[in-house]
Amino acid sequence: MTTIDPSHVDPALINPRAVRLVEAFKDALARLRDEEGLTFDDLNAVTDLLQKMQTATGAPLALIAMPLYSELFQGGRDGYTPSDDVNSPTYLPDSPRVDNPGTLPMRPDEPGTPLIVSGRVLDGHGRPLTGAKLDIYHAANNGNYSGLYDDGVPKYNLRGHQFTDAEGRYTFTTITPVAYADPHVTAVDGVPEAAAALGRSLYRPAHIHYEVHHPDLLTPWRGEIYFRGDPVIPVDFVGPKLAHPALQADTRLHEDPEDIAAHGFQGPYRTMDFDFVLKTRTSPDNAAPKEQAA
Incomplete structure (x- = not known):
């Protein structure tokens, strides 16, 4: 039986640009939280509305969010x-x-x-x-x-x-x-x-x-x-x-x-x-x- 190490991440699969962009995105959300009062409920309201639009139209979610x-x-x-x-x-x-x-x-x-x-x-x-x-x-x-x-x-x-x-x-x-x-x-x-x-x-x-x-x-x-x-x-x-x-x-x-x-x-x-x-x-x-x- 092969034992899987749950802490192992293949270094060859790590994309430094993806890591950097995700961190920058979270930093931007943190600024909106601190400076504009962004809440978790605000984000949920947006994603819920986008999901409803996607279901109603059948269009890809990326297209629905484009505006x-x-x-x-x-x-x-x-x-x-x-x-x-x-x-x-x-x-x-x-x-x-x-x-x-x-x-x-x-x-x-x-x-x-x-x-x-x-x-x-x-x-x-x-x-x-x-x-x-x-x-x-x-x-x-x-x-x-x-x-x-x-x-x-x-x-x-x-x-x-x-x-x-x-x-x-x-x-x-x-x-x-x-x-x-x-x-x-x-x-x-x-x-x-x-x-x-x-x-x-x-x-x-x-x-x-x-x-x-x-x-x-x-x-x-x-x-x-x-x-x-x-x-x-x-x-x-x-x-x-x-x-x-x-x-x-x-x-x-x-x-x-x-x-x-x-x-x-x-x-x-x-x-x-x-x-x-x-x-x-x-x-x-x-x-x-x-x-x-x-």
Whole structure:
């Protein structure tokens, strides 16, 4: 019979970084206890609410907890168009390619106001990045992302990718996103009250997700572009730091009947223009002002 030494820990399995991070986390909790009055019951209340949300949605617990910490990792990198630096759980690889200009895949009766989005991808000198790949996607009008639920919606609905032209320009047509909340989360007892106690809404502001890839970029850019003036931005459930002013684009509503007909729409439509100014291997430390990067 083999005797097991209960005090033995294999030195080869010890991860010094993990040890250091756990100790630092406990030190941070101790400071919150001493300086802010954090109690054991406070921690239990948070974990209990997170567990209820996980049970209601079936989503991974790490995703449910993301609103608590994701904004800590939203950088700005080198002072250019900031990104959230956090991989989105709503991303799906291998979306279909669309022409430039083109239209994101959508159902024939896709609800929503048509939206034409255009802009350029530029380096820190204001020079175009030709052939940059943009992965583009957003939620439908009911707040659902295609391919994540067994709801009968085509897998790549409102998802696609395109490449910038010689001037770094991209253009695509979609429908205008709207603010949304997860109905499973809003139905959990205590969640609306907890959000309100923090001065937050359970809704996310309208936004479009992008991933930008190009050989000259230091790293692929991942982030969300919002709509300037959206009243949900300051009370975003995920965190207001996500909607940095540099990530908010102006939109314009077009209601002229002749203009509408010329674009092939049945009713009013919107346009949005947004330039990405991204750090490349040859970019300066500071980006050229946007008004010069045209």
